[in-house]
Amino acid sequence: MIAPVSHYLVLSGVIFTIGVLGVLVRKNPLIMFMSIELMLNSANLAFVALSYNFKNVDGQVIAFFVMTIAAAEVVVGLAIISSIFRIRVNIDVDEVSSLKG
């Protein structure tokens, strides 16, 4: 790639940390979900950078699978979120504390 691997890994770590902060700080479940996607994306970046570093394509195949699993997870998670929060006006994850659906 065009930069040393350490640069890619630092960038991946920074985006991962921003995703973690997003999950911890925000109360809106959609923003929390987007922060989880940020974390998955940063892991993908680390996979691809290291696959080029070790001249091994396996990292890109694993990143492909991570993307597939992220797609399935987004579908199910958004279905759950929209079925819970469809009737509420203010979306706040702290108020959803019972499992009764």
Next chain:
Amino acid sequence: MELAYFLAVSVIAVLAAVAVIVSRNSVHSALFMVVNLFCVAMLYLAAEFLAVVQITVYAGAIMVLFLFVVTMLNPAKEETPNRLANRLPLAVALGLVLLVGLSLALQPRFVKVAESAQSQASQAAGGNTQMVGGLLYTQYLLPFELASLLLLVGMVAAVVLGRKRA
């Protein structure tokens, strides 16, 4: 020169990621997320299959799904008509920059640079996509089939969860 490209794209990616978690408006957060995904795809330089899959699946399908749910749950206010006139010169300027960049990228001297950036192994195998496909269908065949089963389960779950309660 290439390091400058990497730094510019990574700075934009980090700023977009910060804007995702800081924005008060959920639609702005989703759009900044699309910017971040696009910037990360711009960094996948020797892995062009994964870059295209990232733009198509992540930025194109998953974020569109996010925007559907965001606008369903927090409907945005209607825009007043005279806002469009304010943004038109900036939009035209950005469109011209995009057009110039696209036409520059297709020039032969830049295509040669992109081809020489591929490693020996990928040139021997016929490209990065062929290498990934060859591995996906031989060594990782079982995870591939399980991933398709997982997508089927996700689809069934979405249909079941999206039903109206009778």
